[in-house]
Amino acid sequence: MGEFKVHRVRFFDYMPSGIRALAFNQDTERMAVARMDGSVEVFHCSDRFFQEKIIPGREQCGIEGLSWVGERLFSAGLNGGITEYDLTNQKVKYTIDAYGGPIWTITGNQQGTHLAVGCEDGTVKLFEVNEDQIQFERNLDRQKSRIISLSWHPSGSKIAAGMMDMIQVFNVETGHSIHRMLADRGAGTSRSKECVVWSVVYLSDGTIITGDSVGMVKLWDDQTGTLIKSHNVTKCDVLALSVSQNEDSLVAGTSEGIVVQFQFVSMVLEKDDKEWVRTRTFRNHTHDIRAVAEITTAVVSGGMDAQLVVRPLLDKIEVRSAASALRKIHFPHRRLVSCARKSGLMLFQYPGHLELWRLGESEGKGTPGSSLFVKRNPEKLLQLKVKGEDHIRCSAVSPCGGWIVYSTASTLRLYRLHCDNNNISITKISKLPKVLSSANQLCFSSDSSHLFSASAQSSVHIASLSQSGCKFVGTLKPKSGSHQAIHLLAASEDGKWLASANSDHEVHIYNLQTQKAHCTVPVYSSAVTAMGIHPATNCLFMMHADQQMFEYSIEQKQYTDWSRTVQRKGLHRFWVERDTPCLNVMFNPQNPSHVILHDMYMLCIIDQSLPLPDDKTQFYNQLTLKSLTEEQRKSQSHAFKVCKTFKDRPLHLYVCGLSEEVCFIKRLQIVPC
């Protein structure tokens, strides 16, 4: 596997933010997730829940509800505004004020014509969804208390609204209330507390299901406005409800961190008198569950512990496979750390600020497995707060360590870093070219002379950096294809090639010398999660969300022989069944046949000179190999060398940088709020 110096970096205490709302789009199979910090993420459900898009949030922007209307995504929050997102360029499209005070909930009807929002002042406001905007249509009858939850009847003619202590059913045509149903308060001391109807679901057969702060899931009949049945689910609140597409299953998330499933089953077999019966209980969360969604094959839940849990429903799955396993997503599928390889600096990206650290230094060489004496402790050089309310979208530090760049939704800032001995100073480069106003992804060339900035329309702007400042050089545009935002950039070591990957799974390669598009890699069905250009051979190595790997020779414009062999022989079962995507591709300068990959939990070195494992061979064979002699080892070893623990502790890798013989390993603390 080779010898590396290992730095244990334990000072990147990034804390993911809690999940506030979920919205599932059945047609595109996308799951939109709103977090407490106002960011919105889009996951692709059929592509192993890869985090395709991230729209960073803003300060003071609490999102309370998310709703898809067709392929458009809307959110509403306590600041009283309704926001539509531009998913192509991954930014906010516009925000309009609803003039009803804080908005607690937003929901679109199934026809895709209207949006309803529930406001603090007790009004349900209907908005018409137009081609490019939404327009206020009218208010329904104003109520005395705030509207906490809303649900459209699938026909679009009625709306059920959950409020304090009651549920109202409105006729959308007239805007008048049809029924008013009172929710019971809890017994004993909680009798004085109001019962909050946190969530409501309106089924097509006229049943209204509510979840409230008393811990009950109640079923109501909208014809008579009476209670049919109530299930006591928990002692505390039922915060979220979601019903499956065919309305035979319902999930309820509670503040105890459990998800309870109800199923609509016939009490006597082969007869039609069905009832809602509590069946399964899922305990995957440690804290309150704020949002649940039942998608075709799984239950997705998220809450204050910031993890998105995808619990598969085995009765809905045709074939059990790695794609249908239990999945817990803790951290973004993006690199939040960049490192200056030559100067040993690391840049950590937090939502509101950046931190620059210098790694520690050690003396001499030790034997493998021993810990070296630390000559100089790692130190924090810089903390850079973001100007304005927007959160950071992307950031980078140049390989030489002389430049820092970051971008928010509205601005891009470039800094020159002077670092002589203990004096650190930064200067902002004031006059930036106009095209560098905002970037989706940022990258420096390996000699730190150029900055690549991915912007709208899948284009990449090139700016040259010098002591004097920054100068716009040109723009790289793809020949054809979609205009989705670029989420990955990779520059070659010799400064000749640049590869970009966008959300439509397209990978474009540009020749930097001619500043023209060189070629496009054949589009694969799964998203690219990491890529890198080999320094010696100039081959592009790509990792995909379904754990497949490709090596593409840029010069010959075709897949390499090794890549074809991999595709022909297939990957080992254990490799394909891993549930987190690879986040980084690196190469070992000492040994050109080594490709280094890592995801959240493991570090893997692929030796392209060794044979590939098939399903019969032992995949995790490090321990076995240790016990064998030199000759036997040769016959037993295969291309994949996986390391899951370091000094007997599980790895939490977030990024690995590599220069000469140093491999950086980060440990992240997962601290729920």
Add this chain to the structure above:
Amino acid sequence: MVETSDIRVVRCGGSKVNLTPPIISSDSRFVLCTSGDLVKVYSTRTEEWLHSLQGHTNQVTGITLNPANHLQVYSCSVDGTVKLWDFIDGILIKTFVIGCPLFAIYVSEKHTGVLFLHVSMATDSKNECFQLVSVHLPKSAEQEVEAKEMSAVSSHISKNPSCTAFGRGGEYIAFARHLQLNVYFFRKQKTYSFSLKATDKKGAKNAFTCIACHPTDDCIATGHEDGKIRLWRNFIHKKEYTYSTQHWHHNAVNTLCFTPEGTHLLSGGIESVLVQWQYGADNRKEFLPRLGGSILHISASSDGQLFCTSHSDNKITVIESSFKVCGVIQGLVKGDAVLTDLMIDPRSKALVLNGKPGHLQFYSLLRDKHLYNLDIVQQEYIYEAGLDQFEVVKAAFDIKGSWLATVEERGKKSSDLEFFLKLWAFDERTQSFVLNTTITAAHTDRIISMCFSSSEETTMLVTAAEDSQFKAWCQGADADTQQDQNFWSCDFVGSYHKLNPTNCSFSADSSLLAVSFQEVITIWSPDTWEMLTTLCQPPGVIRDLCFGRLSCSKYLLGTTTKNLLCCWNLLTCELEWSTSVDVSKLQPDPFSENVAAFSYQSKHTDLFVFKPSEPRPLFTNKNVCSEKVHRAVFVPREEPLNSCDESTQWLNRSQLYFLTQNMDLLTFSTATEEDRMLSSSKQLVIDDSVAVTPFYLLLGKHRQQQQKLNTQSHPVSDKPQQTQGSVTIKELLHTPAHVLPAASVLCSMFVNSFLISNTGVQQDPLREEMDSEKEEEDSEEEMEACDSQQELRAQGSVDEVTPKLSKAQERELKRVRKTDFSWMAGLIDSKP
């Protein structure tokens, strides 16, 4: 060899009542449970044993009500027969011979004339393979029918009978084994099976332990080894089946039961807490804790008013639907091991042995009834496996039954042994034993053996312990205490060459004490505490020791570990005889010279009964049972038998009970005895139209006496007269007070009922009929009851001849009834 044909080993008394779920009759008046070879019928209200259904020749393994007739019950047994009983009268209606051992029985209303049985398929007992078969019952008028029409339903059957249950209306049958649940639909003839993983990440143990099906919904409840309860639904789909899980029990769920309406689910396990889950609202549950031993079975009556739980301590608890215990039927408590000897309380003649943990139980073998528990340890027992708690290990009565000595001990496994010697005095006033003395450190090591002296004047206790000492304890020898000198203290400490004593025994007249030290027997005089002599017969450590009785008092018997039975003559101090036999238990009969010796040889136990003075055994029984016998006792009879047969003579004055390693209490019964039992049980048919209240018992006794008197003088008129009297009493007692007529009216009627018996010399039956006619008008019900009672009597007693009326006679009777006889009543009224 002695003829043994008319003496046989029977399971008599103290059998397990908790082997199968008890069933409650549909009118909630009776509880039926299996008990050894019998099915016992108890009253739910009084917990009294009414009668038993006798007829099986081996362990009864299952009972179930006949769905076609709720007054009948099916029982199945290891002897390979299914019997149909009328359980109210205790009459065997039919016997179906199946031919192979049966282990459980299930019936369903939908399948009339079909029984479902568990049969064992394996030839040897080791690899158990059970099958569920359905048996079509042939329609035949004969008493004993062979049922041949068998068809197998499934062979994936657990040996646990509670893992099989019928679903809604008998549409399907659900059964589980290990980790697989199977549901067999009769109409489709299709089995759906669902399996669980053996364990998961959280360490769940998913093996099925019991099953119950909802009576109206398609919902199957299953209990699991780790205490979870799963409710399965939608089980006609291979994939879309679903279940919900509840978890309250911390250990395996032993039993589940739905109430007849299906509104609640009852569950029980080792915690001995009955849990009631509300069906549909799963987290609403009620508890009934502290029921005693762990719950093994639960059953509910058909109206849902009563529940029955049977417990591991051989107990059936009757519980009202309001979760109140209303009755306890206690059998002989048999724990994992009986540490004390079997003893007979000289006062109550009850069998005394370990009962509930930390208690001694008093059990009447004659009435087969648990009398009471004596709390020895007086500490709360915690029902949890693996705890080291105090246990009663030794107990002894003195000859009059006024003193009881007990030893309790803790720390058998660990090194720090802790034990107490306690002496209990019988209190005449409270009629129970009261703690007199507690000796905390009687010896420095474990007490091996303990016996009271048998003399009438002074009571003395001798304990022998592993600290190579024996101590004699006397009452009131301690001069320091100025009190009534009632307490016990040590009188003498003896030892012999630092050898560990193994046993001690007093002679019949208490003039000698024999203490065995390993291979040596020492004889002491208790008066002077002088060692008289030593007896030794190496090799082999002395195991058992006893003196002969009555005419054989001069003999001392001893058994050694080297398979020797020795008999010493104490006058000559010489070995009289010895024989090589491996005696596991030596038991002298206190009322005769006889000594019983159980010997274990090559997987079976033989019994020898002999007199020490005679070389030939009185009685030999080869192969009494297949296990080792360690405990035995002679129980004195209430009235001695007068059998002259040489082989049964030894059973004349007392009866020999013994306990096998499987905790079966067995005894010997003779042919004459069985005959007598059978005839007496026939007459014991109880009038159940009246609640068995204490008041009723008083009156009933009075009535029986009357009956006896009458039978002597005029046997024919006895019956109607008796009926008439009881009707008046019944009316008096059963009519609510506020609707009763004035007392003066009643008084004359009441007196009337007595007067008739005096005047009724050779009275014509018409007169009687007339009187009862009057009663009939206002209490028709009761009259019916009386009629049925008469019928019972007619069926039950063979020798009694009841006059049967022809049709013409009846018509005549009716005519006579209609004529006015009121003048006669007036006559009677006018009498002083």
